[in-house]
Amino acid sequence: MYVDYIPFGCPAKTVNRHKGGAALLKEPETIYKLVQAVRQQIPADTPVTAKMRLGYDSPEKALEIAQGIEAAGASGLTIHARTRKEGYRPPAHWERLAEIREALTIPLTANGEIWTVEDYHKCREASNCEDVMIGRGAVSRPLLGCEIKASQNNKDHTVIDNWPNTLKILKSFAEQTLTVSEGEAHLYGLMNPERYLKDRIKQWLRMMTKGHQEAAELFNIIKRQTCAQSILTELQASS
Numbered sequence: 001m002y003v004d005y006i007p008f009g010c011p012a013k014t015v016n017r018h019k020g021g022a023a024l025l026k027e028p029e030t031i032y033k034l035v036q037a038v039r040q041q042i043p044a045d046t047p048v049t050a051k052m053r054l055g056y057d058s059p060e061k062a063l064e065i066a067q068g069i070e071a072a073g074a075s076g077l078t079i080h081a082r083t084r085k086e087g088y089r090p091p092a093h094w095e096r097l098a099e100i101r102e103a104l105t106i107p108l109t110a111n112g113e114i115w116t117v118e119d120y121h122k123c124r125e126a127s128n129c130e131d132v133m134i135g136r137g138a139v140s141r142p143l144l145g146c147e148i149k150a151s152q153n154n155k156d157h158t159v160i161d162n163w164p165n166t167l168k169i170l171k172s173f174a175e176q177t178l179t180v181s182e183g184e185a186h187l188y189g190l191m192n193p194e195r196y197l198k199d200r201i202k203q204w205l206r207m208m209t210k211g212h213q214e215a216a217e218l219f220n221i222i223k224r225q226t227c228a229q230s231i232l233t234e235l236q237a238s239s
Contacts, residue, residue, distance in 0.1 A: 005078060006034065006035060006038060006048070006049070006051070006074075007021055007050075008022065008053070009025075009051050009080050010022055011053070011084045022052075022053050022084035023056070025055055025056040026056050028061060028065045031052075031065060032072045035050055035068075035069050035074050036072040039072060039074070049076040049077060050069045050076075050077050050078070051079070051133075052065060052079055053080045054079065054081060056083060056085065058085075059083055059093070059096055062079070062096065062100060066079065066104060070104050074106060077104065077106060077108055077109070078108075078133050079111060080111045081094050081097055081112040081113070081127070082112055082113075088136075091113060092112030092113035092114075092123075094110060094126035097126075097128070097129055098128040102128070110124070110127040111133040111134075113137075114132060114135075114144075115140060115141070115210070117148055117157050119137070121151070139204060139207045139208075141208075143160050143165055143169075144161060147160045147161050161211070164239070166215075167235070170205070171236060173201075174201060175232065177190075177197045178193060194228035194229075195228075197228045197231065201231055202222065206219055218234070218235075
């Protein structure tokens with residue numbers, strides 16, 4: 001059993017307006033109490049982790065919050081190396097994580113602005129963190145994790161994340177989504193698999209344009225499509 005991380009980093013206005021996500025970074029004591037309460041209710045052998053940003057408006061309390069999360073009983077912590085105010089604007093301040101990493105005894109995972117294998121290695125060096133979490137970079141380049149793994153093993157990673165391999169993932173995702181059984185759809189929370197596919201494929205392709213010109217071309221073809229089957233047909237016809 002594994003408990004997903006407790007989120008203290010989401011910058012969305014709707015979430016923050018309801019005192020969730022990054023808004024809690026303004027209340028270190030509340031974060032401590034929340035982590036402690038979860039830890040007390042979870043079996044000791046089940047990891048409880050948290051994720052945060054460097055702060056809400058500034059990073060001055062980042063170390064204090066991180067140490068509070070550890071003191072509350074967390075098994076690990078991930079930090080997105082930007083404040084809520086900075087949102088997703090480059091750069092991510094990986095170097096600020098090094099001090100926090102040295103002050104903690106629990107594992108610290110670095111996160112933020114990792115789009116390529118080169119970014120991964122720069123982040124590890126600057127943050128002094130052994131582990132790295134990849135978010136939007138993995139959406140933009142679905143095989144980024146495989147590229148990183150290859151580079152760790154001193155293999156040529158440049159041949160992995162090409163458009164044909166990425167397109168296979170898109171096709172497989174679309175085919176499986178449209179053929180999901182009613183029971184599986186309920187299990188995965190897919191009330192309307194066709195609508196889900198239309199929205200997700202368009203969102204995914206739009207983010208892939210950062211790394212693949214072919215994604216931009218395909219997105220221009222399907223962006224006005226309203227039929228999930230038509231989108232699948234266009235994916236299957238692409239090469």
